[in-house]
Amino acid sequence: MLVLDRVGKSYQGNLALAPLSLEVEQGERVAVLGPSGSGKTTLLHLIGGVVQPDQGTIALEGNLLANMSSGRELASLVGIMHQQLDLVPHLAVVHNILAGRLGHWSLWRSLASLVSAREKHLAQSALERVGIPEKLNERTSHLSGGEQQRVAMARLLVQQSKVVLADEPIASLDPARAEDLMQLLTTIVSESNKTLLASLHSIDLTRKFFSRAIGLRNGELQFDLPVDKLTNEVLYRLYNLTETQV
Numbered sequence: 001m002l003v004l005d006r007v008g009k010s011y012q013g014n015l016a017l018a019p020l021s022l023e024v025e026q027g028e029r030v031a032v033l034g035p036s037g038s039g040k041t042t043l044l045h046l047i048g049g050v051v052q053p054d055q056g057t058i059a060l061e062g063n064l065l066a067n068m069s070s071g072r073e074l075a076s077l078v079g080i081m082h083q084q085l086d087l088v089p090h091l092a093v094v095h096n097i098l099a100g101r102l103g104h105w106s107l108w109r110s111l112a113s114l115v116s117a118r119e120k121h122l123a124q125s126a127l128e129r130v131g132i133p134e135k136l137n138e139r140t141s142h143l144s145g146g147e148q149q150r151v152a153m154a155r156l157l158v159q160q161s162k163v164v165l166a167d168e169p170i171a172s173l174d175p176a177r178a179e180d181l182m183q184l185l186t187t188i189v190s191e192s193n194k195t196l197l198a199s200l201h202s203i204d205l206t207r208k209f210f211s212r213a214i215g216l217r218n219g220e221l222q223f224d225l226p227v228d229k230l231t232n233e234v235l236y237r238l239y240n241l242t243e244t245q246v
């Protein structure tokens with residue numbers, strides 16, 4: 001499904017991700033772990049085509065990302081939920097959700113939708129799916145952080161991509177809401193057998209909701225393990241902690 005072959009990235013000569021190879025099967029749920037600055041966002045941005053690698057290749061369903069002709073082709077394959085969500089605060093929820101359809105629509109149709117909210121029903125059912133159906137016409141900036149995270153998820157839903165990338169989707173949520181949201185995200189991806197790569201800092205939620213975990217440290221891949229092999233020792237080493245600090 002997804003193959004990275006010696007993909008590396010530096011910013012202004014500073015290494016963000018050392019050459020890394022990775023294969024992910026369709027339907028796998030992969031947690032990307034590591035301290036801040038370890039390269040998690042860089043990895044997700046490379047796979048999502050947000051930044052270009054300095055070296056190596058990325059292939060989705062056998063097609064090289066670098067050869068994809070349009071953003072639309074990429075959008076049908078990969079959806080990304082950014083750490084900063086990327087919602088337009090002054091727009092109504094419905095428009096932020098329908099922005100997820102841009103990959104499916106002609107420019108004309110996309111613009112028309114901003115005016116007339118066509119396919120409103122699509123947005124409505126996505127919003128129902130994420131548990132806030134009453135917010136369709138609300139101004140996005142009036143929603144709480146957790147609700148905005150749900151809107152970003154609804155936008156992913158309407159995009160119908162095969163791979164979902166989520167960059168710290170539960171950062172800034174309290175533990176109960178974090179678990180709810182992770183449950184929702186993994187339910188959504190497993191219903192349609194999507195592939196999920198998500199960065200997060202919770203070991204408990206990694207064990208609960210993911211099948212596999214990769215650990216990054218200083219831009220280097222430290223481990224790539226099924227979650228049942230994720231021992232405390234492996235984690236202490238990743239975060240450079242002693243047992244008493246955990």
Ligand SMILES: Nc1ncnc2c1ncn2[C@@H]1O[C@H](COP(=O)(O)OP(=O)(O)O)[C@@H](O)[C@H]1O
Nearest residue numbers: 011015016034035036037038039040041042043
């Ligand atoms: N756009 C950028 N310009 C310069 N340096 C960057 C940029 N994005 C990330 N970096 C650097 O690359 C490294 C990895 O960052 P990042 O992928 O954001 O890590 P993480 O998501 O794990 O916190 C860090 O040292 C960071 O400062």
Ligand SMILES: [Mg+2]
Nearest residue numbers: 040041083167
């Ligand atoms: Mg990050």
